[in-house]
Amino acid sequence: MEKPDRGLHHLLGIDSLTDRDIESLIERTLELSNGAPASSASVTTANLFFEPSTRTRVSFELAALRLGMRVINIELEKSSATKGESLEDTVATLAAMGVGCLVIRHPQTGRLQQLAENLHAPIRLLNAGDGQGEHPSQALLDAATLAADGLDWSQATIAIVGDIRHSRVAGSNLKLFDRLGAGRLRIAGPEEMLPDPPGIERVEVCHSIEAAVRDADVIMMLRVQRERMDRAGWPDPDQYHRRWGLNPAHLELARPGCRVMHPGPINRGMEIDGAVADSDQSLILDQVRMSVFARMAIFEWLH
Amino acid sequence: MEKPDRGLHHLLGIDSLTDRDIESLIERTLELSNGAPASSASVTTANLFFEPSTRTRVSFELAALRLGMRVINIELEKSSATKGESLEDTVATLAAMGVGCLVIRHPQTGRLQQLAENLHAPIRLLNAGDGQGEHPSQALLDAATLAADGLDWSQATIAIVGDIRHSRVAGSNLKLFDRLGAGRLRIAGPEEMLPDPPGIERVEVCHSIEAAVRDADVIMMLRVQRERMDRAGWPDPDQYHRRWGLNPAHLELARPGCRVMHPGPINRGMEIDGAVADSDQSLILDQVRMSVFARMAIFEWLH
Amino acid sequence: MEKPDRGLHHLLGIDSLTDRDIESLIERTLELSNGAPASSASVTTANLFFEPSTRTRVSFELAALRLGMRVINIELEKSSATKGESLEDTVATLAAMGVGCLVIRHPQTGRLQQLAENLHAPIRLLNAGDGQGEHPSQALLDAATLAADGLDWSQATIAIVGDIRHSRVAGSNLKLFDRLGAGRLRIAGPEEMLPDPPGIERVEVCHSIEAAVRDADVIMMLRVQRERMDRAGWPDPDQYHRRWGLNPAHLELARPGCRVMHPGPINRGMEIDGAVADSDQSLILDQVRMSVFARMAIFEWLH
Numbered sequence: 001m002e003k004p005d006r007g008l009h010h011l012l013g014i015d016s017l018t019d020r021d022i023e024s025l026i027e028r029t030l031e032l033s034n035g036a037p038a039s040s041a042s043v044t045t046a047n048l049f050f051e052p053s054t055r056t057r058v059s060f061e062l063a064a065l066r067l068g069m070r071v072i073n074i075e076l077e078k079s080s081a082t083k084g085e086s087l088e089d090t091v092a093t094l095a096a097m098g099v100g101c102l103v104i105r106h107p108q109t110g111r112l113q114q115l116a117e118n119l120h121a122p123i124r125l126l127n128a129g130d131g132q133g134e135h136p137s138q139a140l141l142d143a144a145t146l147a148a149d150g151l152d153w154s155q156a157t158i159a160i161v162g163d164i165r166h167s168r169v170a171g172s173n174l175k176l177f178d179r180l181g182a183g184r185l186r187i188a189g190p191e192e193m194l195p196d197p198p199g200i201e202r203v204e205v206c207h208s209i210e211a212a213v214r215d216a217d218v219i220m221m222l223r224v225q226r227e228r229m230d231r232a233g234w235p236d237p238d239q240y241h242r243r244w245g246l247n248p249a250h251l252e253l254a255r256p257g258c259r260v261m262h263p264g265p266i267n268r269g270m271e272i273d274g275a276v277a278d279s280d281q282s283l284i285l286d287q288v289r290m291s292v293f294a295r296m297a298i299f300e301w302l303h
Numbered sequence: 304m305e306k307p308d309r310g311l312h313h314l315l316g317i318d319s320l321t322d323r324d325i326e327s328l329i330e331r332t333l334e335l336s337n338g339a340p341a342s343s344a345s346v347t348t349a350n351l352f353f354e355p356s357t358r359t360r361v362s363f364e365l366a367a368l369r370l371g372m373r374v375i376n377i378e379l380e381k382s383s384a385t386k387g388e389s390l391e392d393t394v395a396t397l398a399a400m401g402v403g404c405l406v407i408r409h410p411q412t413g414r415l416q417q418l419a420e421n422l423h424a425p426i427r428l429l430n431a432g433d434g435q436g437e438h439p440s441q442a443l444l445d446a447a448t449l450a451a452d453g454l455d456w457s458q459a460t461i462a463i464v465g466d467i468r469h470s471r472v473a474g475s476n477l478k479l480f481d482r483l484g485a486g487r488l489r490i491a492g493p494e495e496m497l498p499d500p501p502g503i504e505r506v507e508v509c510h511s512i513e514a515a516v517r518d519a520d521v522i523m524m525l526r527v528q529r530e531r532m533d534r535a536g537w538p539d540p541d542q543y544h545r546r547w548g549l550n551p552a553h554l555e556l557a558r559p560g561c562r563v564m565h566p567g568p569i570n571r572g573m574e575i576d577g578a579v580a581d582s583d584q585s586l587i588l589d590q591v592r593m594s595v596f597a598r599m600a601i602f603e604w605l606h
Numbered sequence: 607m608e609k610p611d612r613g614l615h616h617l618l619g620i621d622s623l624t625d626r627d628i629e630s631l632i633e634r635t636l637e638l639s640n641g642a643p644a645s646s647a648s649v650t651t652a653n654l655f656f657e658p659s660t661r662t663r664v665s666f667e668l669a670a671l672r673l674g675m676r677v678i679n680i681e682l683e684k685s686s687a688t689k690g691e692s693l694e695d696t697v698a699t700l701a702a703m704g705v706g707c708l709v710i711r712h713p714q715t716g717r718l719q720q721l722a723e724n725l726h727a728p729i730r731l732l733n734a735g736d737g738q739g740e741h742p743s744q745a746l747l748d749a750a751t752l753a754a755d756g757l758d759w760s761q762a763t764i765a766i767v768g769d770i771r772h773s774r775v776a777g778s779n780l781k782l783f784d785r786l787g788a789g790r791l792r793i794a795g796p797e798e799m800l801p802d803p804p805g806i807e808r809v810e811v812c813h814s815i816e817a818a819v820r821d822a823d824v825i826m827m828l829r830v831q832r833e834r835m836d837r838a839g840w841p842d843p844d845q846y847h848r849r850w851g852l853n854p855a856h857l858e859l860a861r862p863g864c865r866v867m868h869p870g871p872i873n874r875g876m877e878i879d880g881a882v883a884d885s886d887q888s889l890i891l892d893q894v895r896m897s898v899f900a901r902m903a904i905f906e907w908l909h
Contacts, residue, residue, distance in 0.1 A: 058647045059373060062347060062373075062401060062402070066401075070668075072664055072668065073662055074664065079871075084832065089871060089872065093661060096891040097665055097898050098898055181549070191656055205862075264396065265393075266388070268389070269720060289399040289401075291400065357680055360700060365676070365703055369704075567691075567699065588698060592704075594703065595704055
């Protein structure tokens with residue numbers, strides 16, 4: 001992959017990617033998924049997760065191992081974080097030890113951006129999710145999954161359904177689908193889960209799942225964060241499933257062959273029926289499969 | 304190792320192994336322990352332990368690393384399991400990410416069997432202990448240890464002493480020793496720790512440790528689960544040690560050169576005297592040493 | 607590196623090192639930091655930390671990985687330690703599994719020494735900190751950092767400031783700096799944090815930070831253990847910072863170009879001002895960088 005000299009050293013979000021970056025990353029992901037040889041770097045990457053996520057951590061770890069990278073997992077309850085060291089000092093320390101890349105998940109929106117701005121060390125930051133901000137590797141793997149499936153972006157109607165307001169997956173995907181020239185972008189969810197205003201101007205806000213999925217080519221369901229369910233004013237699980245859960249009848253409203261996506265892990269019977277998740281129209285396991293290749297492409301691109 | 308095409312893709316228990324499988328696995332274990340070159344696969348294995356076990360997890364990890372496999376450890380308190388994802392979905396996800404083999408320990412008897420029956424993904428399951436069911440890799444390494452020690456199976460009297468009823472180690476070992484044609488099989492333990500009926504018909508049930516070890520060639524002591532000790536009707540530790548703990552006097556009752564085994568970790572002064580565990584007749588560290596080679600042989604056989 | 611036949615098989619503390627050992631280890635650390643090829647052993651090392659320390663554990667892990675060693679991390683809350691197995695049995699088990707080297711941190715002073723005395727297995731022990739005893743790899747990396755910086759040992763005045771009494775870093779460094787022929791060695795700290803008597807006879811005890819740093823070539827600040835701060839009679843953080851924290855004015859009292867060190871993680875605004883930690887005179891990140899090379903040299907020397 002050709003890599004022009006660029007000021008960018010991190011993957012923090014979608015906005016900082018050039019069109020060429022996006023194109024290269026998706027193209028390289030598809031190449032890797034088709035068995036193209038991967039560069040085998042001796043770079044060390046460290047996973048630094050301030051929120052638990054086996055799925056994402058393992059996906060990054062497998063991607064790094066397949067590239068021949070060394071991987072360090074840092075368990076946070078045991079780390080210097082509990083000794084009062086700042087994240088900035090932790091990053092400087094790992095950089096001094098020769099760690100070349102840090103995959104960070106952090107509960108605070110914008111924390112990665114802030115970290116990158118004050119960074120003096122030659123270490124790459126890879127945003128694996130910051131609060132309600134971005135999760136760019138998820139968006140890139142989702143786009144690669146749709147590209148592998150032959151989606152015609154300019155003709156596609158893509159609906160994202162669920163807690164849009166608090167979802168970094170929705171945040172990054174809407175930006176990326178917009179950049180890729182998706183024909184129509186829709187979001188839908190309970191009133192208190194809708195962003196105000198939506199980050200992308202041309203996004204259509206739908207007030208029922210039926211309106212969102214009608215004639216859609218892609219339906220992306222978001223995971224319900226069960227812990228939010230207890231809050232006042234929020235729907236209970238049964239009510240949520242009845243009003244916002246994706247069931248087979250909804251697929252009848254969509255375009256024939258409409259694809260169903262979900263970043264996982266799925267709550268069967270909550271935001272999605274098990275039968276839909278397991279159907280031929282589901283790309284959920286394709287997303288998982290592509291996740292490793294997309295993250296390999298990202299590691300290659302960072303270095 | 305020659306590997307005929309077989310329907311079997313997992314190691315769930317002893318029953319599903321053919322005689323040829325058992326023979327090959329033990330033979331290959333001994334070869335590896337004598338320094339035969341190991342195949343170096345690029346398969347990724349993941350350790351998924353729903354019950355803690357450093358000893359077993361590390362043994363599997365070392366076996367995989369020596370074969371050149373990639374190893375992922377999944378920490379369960381941080382995993383999707385806590386996010387409500389089913390084990391079936393976790394396994395499908397790991398398979399989609401390219402994990403080729405899953406080493407699973409689960410507290411529920413039969414959970415691995417159930418998982419295998421519903422499995423659609425090309426991933427191998429390796430039972431590292433399911434509830435009170437099986438622990439087949441332990442049985443295979445124990446048999447290999449005895450084979451390396453030159454045991455004549457048909458002439459051998461083997462006694463297993465302790466909480467037979469709740470022990471998956473006893474469960475798998477009795478099946479395997481039976482299949483290997485052990486001369487006499489005995490079990491012994493407190494009344495409430497005896498299976499009713501014993502799984503293997505020809506097993507002799509003894510009601511004292513003295514009866515069990517008399518003229519024995521092999522005595523296998525089981526670990527006392529201290530947490531069970533608090534239950535009503537169960538013996539207290541001192542009482543247990545006096546009645547069921549293996550001490551040097553017992554070895555006088557056994558055949559000369561009788562071997563002492565224990566799956567570990569041992570409770571010194573509870574089910575076994577330290578002096579016996581450390582004696583020349585103890586194979587306990589031989590079992591540990593063989594554990595890595597047996598698990599290498601199992602990984603090779605699975606793929 | 608030439609390695610004469612020696613009775614020593616472990617790195618437990620500074621006293622058991624010969625002058626030639628010390629010289630070789632520092633020399634080899636500097637070679638490695640300058641890019642000399644590292645030997646690539648197939649030895650397996652295991653990290654066994656009974657006290658949490660991401661920094662030290664990661665540094666050892668990176669050193670081992672760069673040497674091509676296999677690394678196992680043993681999480682203690684899940685380990686056999688919680689099943690009542692003795693540390694001696696855990697070590698014998700890991701040795702039987704083929705682990706060649708154990709990096710151990712233990713809260714009990716002298717526990718590693720005790721372990722080594724009763725050890726029968728061919729496994730190397732590497733003391734990564736035992737209670738208030740020693741932390742020899744830290745002292746070796748500190749000495750290598752100063753050597754790389756061109757320190758003239760015989761002319762150097764080195765001051766260590768903080769909780770000397772409870773610090774294994776101070777303990778090992780004082781011994782090593784003494785062996786390396788440092789010109790003057792000073793310690794300073796609150797009365798209740800001073801050793802009585804000091805382990806090294808020629809150490810000068812100072813009763814203010816100003817006295818300690820005057821004309822110093824090297825100032826090593828120790829981390830304040832916040833948990834100790836709550837004890838009766840101990841200074842509160844503000845008071846500690848005012849009386850014992852290193853600030854820019856102190857550097858005016860020292861020799862021009864005086865070097866500032868700290869084993870990390872640092873408490874900014876407690877034992878050291880952020881401005882001092884980040885200044886040109888700070889070797890703190892150099893220590894971190896050198897830590898990986900020093901531990902590579904130690905692994906090579908152990909095997």
